[in-house]
Amino acid sequence: MKIGIAGLGLIGGSMAKAIKKNTDELVYGYDISRGTSAAAIAEEAVDGLIEPEQFCTCDLVIVALHPQQTIDFILENKDNFKKGSIVIDCCGVKKKIVEAVEKPLDEAGIRFLGCHPMAGREFSGFAYSLDNLFEKASFIMTPTDDTKMSAVKEISAFAYRMGFARCVVSSPEEHDEIIAFTSQLAHIVSSAYIKSPSLEKQAGFSAGSFKDLTRVAKLNADMWTVLFDMNKTALTKELDHIIAALTDYRDCIANGDNERLHKLLEEGSALKEKANSMY
Numbered sequence: 513m514k515i516g517i518a519g520l521g522l523i524g525g526s527m528a529k530a531i532k533k534n535t536d537e538l539v540y541g542y543d544i545s546r547g548t549s550a551a552a553i554a555e556e557a558v559d560g561l562i563e564p565e566q567f568c569t570c571d572l573v574i575v576a577l578h579p580q581q582t583i584d585f586i587l588e589n590k591d592n593f594k595k596g597s598i599v600i601d602c603c604g605v606k607k608k609i610v611e612a613v614e615k616p617l618d619e620a621g622i623r624f625l626g627c628h629p630m631a632g633r634e635f636s637g638f639a640y641s642l643d644n645l646f647e648k649a650s651f652i653m654t655p656t657d658d659t660k661m662s663a664v665k666e667i668s669a670f671a672y673r674m675g676f677a678r679c680v681v682s683s684p685e686e687h688d689e690i691i692a693f694t695s696q697l698a699h700i701v702s703s704a705y706i707k708s709p710s711l712e713k714q715a716g717f718s719a720g721s722f723k724d725l726t727r728v729a730k731l732n733a734d735m736w737t738v739l740f741d742m743n744k745t746a747l748t749k750e751l752d753h754i755i756a757a758l759t760d761y762r763d764c765i766a767n768g769d770n771e772r773l774h775k776l777l778e779e780g781s782a783l784k785e786k787a788n789s790m791y
Contacts, residue, residue, distance in 0.1 A: 541557070571597050598667065602629055607687075627653050629651055632645075760776060
């Protein structure tokens with residue numbers, strides 16, 4: 513199988529390296545950055561470079577670009593993809609992506625499957641890509657009623673070959689609702705938390721808790737702004753939940769309601785234990 517990857521940043525680069533490490537498939541990469549392309553060749557992450565018009569030779573095309581770039585790239589190149597081939601994306605939001613590209617690709621004779629590799633780092637770019645980034649990670653697929661099930665079967669098997677520990681099937685809508693809680697909300701909370709004036713005084717006073725809560729405050733603002741905007745309904749709902757919960761904690765502390773505060777803390781601890789059992 514010949515695989516083309518559009519975008520050789522953290523995710524695209526890591527996918528290329530994982531494919532080269534764990535399979536015998538041929539991998540060709542495309543990136544607008546000459547430096548990134550040169551690095552991918554130098555590190556043998558790809559077998560060669562490819563231009564968009566050459567994707568017609570690929571059996572699978574992985575589009576690893578930012579959300580709006582993903583939509584634009586797929587639509588601009590829908591006539592360049594090989595008939596009967598599979599195109600997948602890697603975006604952290606699915607409904608908007610699927611709605612924009614699935615039908616045009618289907619009309620062009622291309623099988624599309626919305627995907628989301630659940631892995632990442634605080635850093636972006638090919639320089640931080642890893643051949644083991646997806647070990648122990650989940651690979652989410654979001655087929656619709658119009659998705660060719662052959663694509664789901666083939667991509668699921670391929671994800672395991674790449675090194676993913678688990679494949680999860682979800683609808684685009686369900687994916688976006690859950691990811692608003694498990695990923696997007698966490699990034700917003702981390703970004704908001706680190707804006708405290710006390711940040712200037714934390715040296716020598718911070719340990720694991722501070723590091724854990726601030727880790728994802730370092731992010732790509734361009735990409736995450738678009739992700740949040742594309743999932744605004746679900747994300748706003750999660751923000752309403754956490755604002756209400758934080759208000760409850762604040763009121764208990766301000767009013768000296770230790771009985772209520774103790775109950776809230778116990779509830780949170782119990783829910784964390786329950787969540788641990790679900791991993």
